[in-house]
Amino acid sequence: MAIELVPLPLPQTADAEKFKDFGREVKGVHPGNMSKAEREEIHDLLYKYGALLFRNVDLTPEQQYALTKEFDPSSENYGHGNNKTQADAKSILHPDLKTIPRVPQVQLIGNGTVYNHEGLAEAVLKHPSHTTFHKTRVSEEDTEKGITRFYRWHIDAALYNLKPPLVTTLYAKIVPQGPRQTVRYDDGTGDELEVPLGTTAFVSGKTMFDILPPQLKSVAVRGRVKYSPHPYVWMAPAHALPTGLGIMSEGLEMPDDELPPWEEKLVKVYPILWKNPVTDELHFQVHPCGVKELFIDPLPEGANREGAMFPDGAHLTDLKQVRDLLYKMQRPAIAPSLVYPHDWHENDLMLFHNRGLLHSVVGAFRPDQVRAFHQCNLAASSEPVGPSLEDVRKYA
Ligand SMILES: [Fe+2]
Numbered sequence: 001m002a003i004e005l006v007p008l009p010l011p012q013t014a015d016a017e018k019f020k021d022f023g024r025e026v027k028g029v030h031p032g033n034m035s036k037a038e039r040e041e042i043h044d045l046l047y048k049y050g051a052l053l054f055r056n057v058d059l060t061p062e063q064q065y066a067l068t069k070e071f072d073p074s075s076e077n078y079g080h081g082n083n084k085t086q087a088d089a090k091s092i093l094h095p096d097l098k099t100i101p102r103v104p105q106v107q108l109i110g111n112g113t114v115y116n117h118e119g120l121a122e123a124v125l126k127h128p129s130h131t132t133f134h135k136t137r138v139s140e141e142d143t144e145k146g147i148t149r150f151y152r153w154h155i156d157a158a159l160y161n162l163k164p165p166l167v168t169t170l171y172a173k174i175v176p177q178g179p180r181q182t183v184r185y186d187d188g189t190g191d192e193l194e195v196p197l198g199t200t201a202f203v204s205g206k207t208m209f210d211i212l213p214p215q216l217k218s219v220a221v222r223g224r225v226k227y228s229p230h231p232y233v234w235m236a237p238a239h240a241l242p243t244g245l246g247i248m249s250e251g252l253e254m255p256d257d258e259l260p261p262w263e264e265k266l267v268k269v270y271p272i273l274w275k276n277p278v279t280d281e282l283h284f285q286v287h288p289c290g291v292k293e294l295f296i297d298p299l300p301e302g303a304n305r306e307g308a309m310f311p312d313g314a315h316l317t318d319l320k321q322v323r324d325l326l327y328k329m330q331r332p333a334i335a336p337s338l339v340y341p342h343d344w345h346e347n348d349l350m351l352f353h354n355r356g357l358l359h360s361v362v363g364a365f366r367p368d369q370v371r372a373f374h375q376c377n378l379a380a381s382s383e384p385v386g387p388s389l390e391d392v393r394k395y396a
Contacts, residue, residue: 002028068167117372155286166353181195181196206356227270282391285355296315
């Protein structure tokens with residue numbers, strides 16, 4: 001049976017035109033048992049469409065690990081490292097991650113208490129909630145009415161020492177039923193988005209770049225971001241914006257000398273735009289919460305300087321200035337019409353291009369709403385590739 005592709009079920013809120021090339025449901029193949037030809041086809045489809053959904057899949061953690069590894073055969077460690085260290089204990093990711101004992105690269109995430117699950121006698125899971133991360137929170141009253149927030153827009157990556165995973169697999173084992181919720185952006189725009197309970201929200205990094213005005217495209221193509229050492233420890237004392245797209249600048253980040261031991265050579269500096277290895281397209285791939293500094297190269301020789309921002313280049317170190325500029329570039333792409341909120345069904349497997357999109361946990365569960373997902377991504381064997389000289393000339 002040949003591989004068949006079906007567009008993802010877009011909600012009414014989505015601008016279908018913008019999702020023409022984003023996301024496909026894949027039929028006619030089992031992701032845990034593919035021939036070499038099928039694996040090659042799925043590889044290219046993933047990079048072409050960014051997110052592939054397989055429905056009604058039975059997948060062991062071993063198969064999920066093998067599928068994830070297929071995209072980067074020499075990668076072995078979970079994207080945040082396999083070994084829990086002192087540094088992890090202080091990280092904001094710490095409570096969200098539980099490892100499947102047989103396959104430590106696969107994490108069990110979700111909500112409520114799960115029993116006898118893949119070798120775990122009992123696992124207490126907690127769906128991350130904006131209430132512990134954002135500066136402001138939705139009132140109890142509005143929460144009752146189903147109002148919620150995006151938790152944190154991100155790339156799955158340690159952003160220190162380890163290289164950002166190429167792909168993430170997210171497999172829904174237990175999905176609680178419940179009424180739909182409404183994401184409120186609470187950033188003064190009045191934007192809202194109705195979503196299924198416990199959705200995972202996706203936005204395209206390609207669209208994030210494509211919709212920018214020329215001046216900001218020029219900044220993006222010339223820009224590099226420097227992440228903090230141990231970014232998830234660094235940001236732990238700070239609070240996020242109500243859209244989950246970055247941190248409020250209140251000076252609360254952990255000072256460098258209080259962080260767990262770190263080395264400058266392991267700090268990550270990445271281009272703002274990452275090149276898709278199959279389509280050659282540019283994707284705006286910045287995890288805004290972890291960024292500390294921004295470098296912008298000067299305009300290339302012969303470029304039109306009229307109206308250009310930072311024509312002679314810049315090195316921005318003021319956190320608020322860095323964050324405001326990134327927010328200006330990233331916020332347009334999380335507009336309600338550009339978000340794909342996946343409506344999870346049990347045994348859905350989502351395979352996504354972690355270097356081509358941003359995603360966010362969404363919503364809030366009660367403790368009795370049990371949810372169990374298996375997540376796998378692997379620290380990559382090579383770094384992301386930035387824009388080519390040709391790209392710089394084209395967009396600068
Ligand atoms: Fe994630």
